[in-house]
Amino acid sequence: MVFRLLKLESNKTSVIYSKIKLMKYLSVLFAGILFYSCTQQQAQITAGVSEELAQQRKAVLSEINYDLSFNIPAQKAEKINGKAVVRFNLKEPRQNLAFDFKGDTTKPYQVISNGKSAEISIKNGHLVIDKSNLKVGQNEIQFQFVSPDWSLNRNPDFLYTLFVPDRASTAFPCFDQPNLKAKFKLQIQIPASWKAVANGSVEKEQTSDSIKTLDFRLTQPLPTYLFAFSAGKFDTISRTQNGKTCVLYHREKDEELKNNTDSIFSLVFRSLSWIEQYTKISYPFEKYDLVAIPSFQYNGMEHPGATLYRASSLFLDSHPTQQQFLKRANLIAHETAHMWFGDLVTMSWFDEVWLKEVFANFIADKVVSPMFPNFNFDLQFLLAHYDAAYSVDRTSGANAIGQKLANMKDAGSLYGSIIYHKAPIVMRMLEQKTGEAALQKGLQQYLSQNAYGNAGWKELISILNKPKSEGLPQWSDAWVNEAGRPHLIAIKKGNDLIVEQKDPRNKNRIWSQELNLAFAENGKVHQQKISMNAEKIRIANVFTGANPEWIYLNAQGKVYGFVALDSITSNYFLNHFSTLSDDLLRASVLTDLSENLYEGKLPPEKYLNMAINQLSVENNAVIYESLLSSIERVYLYKTTSLQQQKLCSKLETTLWSEYAVRNNHQTALINCLMKVCKTEASMKKFLEYLGNNATHPDLKLSTDQQNTLAFQLALGMPERAIRILDEHEKCITNPDKKAGFQFVRKSLNPAKNERDKFFQSLLLEENREHEPWVEQALAYLNHPSRQSEALSYIRPALDKLQEIQKTGDIFFPQSWLTSLLKGHNSAEAAAIVKQFLADHPDYPENLKQKILQSADHLLRL
Numbered sequence: 001m002v003f004r005l006l007k008l009e010s011n012k013t014s015v016i017y018s019k020i021k022l023m024k025y026l027s028v029l030f031a032g033i034l035f036y037s038c039t040q041q042q043a044q045i046t047a048g049v050s051e052e053l054a055q056q057r058k059a060v061l062s063e064i065n066y067d068l069s070f071n072i073p074a075q076k077a078e079k080i081n082g083k084a085v086v087r088f089n090l091k092e093p094r095q096n097l098a099f100d101f102k103g104d105t106t107k108p109y110q111v112i113s114n115g116k117s118a119e120i121s122i123k124n125g126h127l128v129i130d131k132s133n134l135k136v137g138q139n140e141i142q143f144q145f146v147s148p149d150w151s152l153n154r155n156p157d158f159l160y161t162l163f164v165p166d167r168a169s170t171a172f173p174c175f176d177q178p179n180l181k182a183k184f185k186l187q188i189q190i191p192a193s194w195k196a197v198a199n200g201s202v203e204k205e206q207t208s209d210s211i212k213t214l215d216f217r218l219t220q221p222l223p224t225y226l227f228a229f230s231a232g233k234f235d236t237i238s239r240t241q242n243g244k245t246c247v248l249y250h251r252e253k254d255e256e257l258k259n260n261t262d263s264i265f266s267l268v269f270r271s272l273s274w275i276e277q278y279t280k281i282s283y284p285f286e287k288y289d290l291v292a293i294p295s296f297q298y299n300g301m302e303h304p305g306a307t308l309y310r311a312s313s314l315f316l317d318s319h320p321t322q323q324q325f326l327k328r329a330n331l332i333a334h335e336t337a338h339m340w341f342g343d344l345v346t347m348s349w350f351d352e353v354w355l356k357e358v359f360a361n362f363i364a365d366k367v368v369s370p371m372f373p374n375f376n377f378d379l380q381f382l383l384a385h386y387d388a389a390y391s392v393d394r395t396s397g398a399n400a401i402g403q404k405l406a407n408m409k410d411a412g413s414l415y416g417s418i419i420y421h422k423a424p425i426v427m428r429m430l431e432q433k434t435g436e437a438a439l440q441k442g443l444q445q446y447l448s449q450n451a452y453g454n455a456g457w458k459e460l461i462s463i464l465n466k467p468k469s470e471g472l473p474q475w476s477d478a479w480v481n482e483a484g485r486p487h488l489i490a491i492k493k494g495n496d497l498i499v500e501q502k503d504p505r506n507k508n509r510i511w512s513q514e515l516n517l518a519f520a521e522n523g524k525v526h527q528q529k530i531s532m533n534a535e536k537i538r539i540a541n542v543f544t545g546a547n548p549e550w551i552y553l554n555a556q557g558k559v560y561g562f563v564a565l566d567s568i569t570s571n572y573f574l575n576h577f578s579t580l581s582d583d584l585l586r587a588s589v590l591t592d593l594s595e596n597l598y599e600g601k602l603p604p605e606k607y608l609n610m611a612i613n614q615l616s617v618e619n620n621a622v623i624y625e626s627l628l629s630s631i632e633r634v635y636l637y638k639t640t641s642l643q644q645q646k647l648c649s650k651l652e653t654t655l656w657s658e659y660a661v662r663n664n665h666q667t668a669l670i671n672c673l674m675k676v677c678k679t680e681a682s683m684k685k686f687l688e689y690l691g692n693n694a695t696h697p698d699l700k701l702s703t704d705q706q707n708t709l710a711f712q713l714a715l716g717m718p719e720r721a722i723r724i725l726d727e728h729e730k731c732i733t734n735p736d737k738k739a740g741f742q743f744v745r746k747s748l749n750p751a752k753n754e755r756d757k758f759f760q761s762l763l764l765e766e767n768r769e770h771e772p773w774v775e776q777a778l779a780y781l782n783h784p785s786r787q788s789e790a791l792s793y794i795r796p797a798l799d800k801l802q803e804i805q806k807t808g809d810i811f812f813p814q815s816w817l818t819s820l821l822k823g824h825n826s827a828e829a830a831a832i833v834k835q836f837l838a839d840h841p842d843y844p845e846n847l848k849q850k851i852l853q854s855a856d857h858l859l860r861l
């Protein structure tokens, strides 16, 4: 009965609770009947953690403590046995209690409840303890179990847990929801030659025979998704600063470490002290250690005390670009910011996962920007976020920042560019609205009020809305709860300016924001701020009577939306791009020209000609690298092979001559050249570098770059592919990288039937263990130059999507789709996607959105 009642809206809950109270008294009289009906309700425990189950458990459980032990054998094939003692306070044992556990449920479970062997039932991934084994107040339940390998990421000589968002329950029985925070005590047994790291520090270590037993200290309250440990053959380096010691666990060798470790530690300590000052809260957990994992699924994951990083994101190549430096600094600051935003204060439910991401990004930008004094922060922000947010928001599958989530099992589908890139833009708008100091104070209050607990966006808005600031809740609604972006059009009417805001979904939505008008008359630029808060506004006497050379609404690069350029303006920008002397204006125009291209208002050749010409004169490093990535993207994915034939010689000649003179951008240039290279001359040159590049005087490539080069050459020269790949494989010394190469090279086999076979193998779960490898391989299988031979992959790969979501990590469905579809631009490919959508009218909404996002370029054909 409580399950049902809790389904009602929250404003009715007080009524419900008084009804529950009344029923408590009645239950003395009608105990039998009531318990009967409760049992009936509980039979409906469904797969995953539904919102109802989460709310029901939240209402009765508190003071949760997990005492966990895992026995980890050296051999990957041997099972991991575990034991969990879960202690908690129970308000009322009127219901059976469901623990979440997705382990092997075919064998009987030994469960001891409050000292007595207990009866349990196993339902849809839950171990349900009968209420007769529970009591009011303190309870203790003991489980013995086998942990399936699902989220333990077991490799031959190391493993790491990754439980976000609801995967802790794949490893041990627990309450796998973010608002039931608990303290964790961990003991693990590992081979004596291994090291291990967890949220807490090691309290006790014993070695007997070949087994090492480690006891870790009790943690602060954590949600299950942040509980973590890693173990295996790791080396460690540690540094101490201001009384804080940080240990880095890694598998890299000296060559990779030498240019990186100092900067990694310095970034960590700098981030910690900056955030302590900003929040006025000392680092809230016992210790801060880092673990560098080869081919880690994400760039980083913020487990307190054991933050995981993708090794290649921490250890940069020998000649990193400015962008790579900046990205790493941003990543470390982002993960560190999570210690406060997400870890100390956590969202109550995963529908607000965006909030921890936006806070982390927002803080990271603040931490990092003073470290790069030569960088224009606004420019950096513009190029880092807008394009990425638009890549989703321009599509018919766009999602809002705030999304609904009925069950934790679907939480992975909430992640994406909107959370990571649109949300920071909205956060910056909020800061503009409230003022920097007021927002900082509001965040301090928000963190201290909810420390070690849970809170969301509403709580923040209500703190900031005191005293009531004008329209804050409405503003928040349009930007947070609505999907898509406004189309903004400037029209000159006589000397007046009309600005229109159109809703691409024709729902008359209004996104209020500030526009930065700029226009040029007789070579003189005029600027003006415009508050855009209606569908259409008219501003009198903006112009003086001359014909403007261009009119532009986004001169500061802060406007969010599709800024439609009239043909006079876009032609002016294309022909005079280099004369736009203000960096921010130039970057903003570059972004909006590219959006006009994606919206079909600008031919790709014109855009590419402008961008290629600009390379030799561009002086801003960030814009330069942005030009390169934009050239690569548009050239590979937006042009026909005929257009490529016309442009390839000009493009490659320009890139090689830039390579000869631009010392600071050699890595970015060579990366771009490898991807776009088509002419025989370039191929031959590259071939020379590949064989003996280690000693080649003018080109030093990292292992990753060499691998990419080998792949690209195999693609461009199918007749020599096998030899190129064989020879290169012999040169790879790092075993993790060699394994990745051996996997991906199968996608470059010149024989179509071999590629077909390899594609079929990717449809089997056991072959998708290393997701970054799978993404790379799937993209090569569907490379634009092989798209006609890859049409047959589209339907089966789409048919697998639901399984991919179930078995893969949270970003995998999206990257699976992107790798599959980005190389296709034919009508046949579009027809296959449309047919798939037509065949599945009831397809899960979140996955359908992801298809619409990844297939946007096809669906626009």
Ligand SMILES: [Zn+2]
Binding pocket: 334, 338, 356, 357, 360
């Ligand atoms: Zn994050």
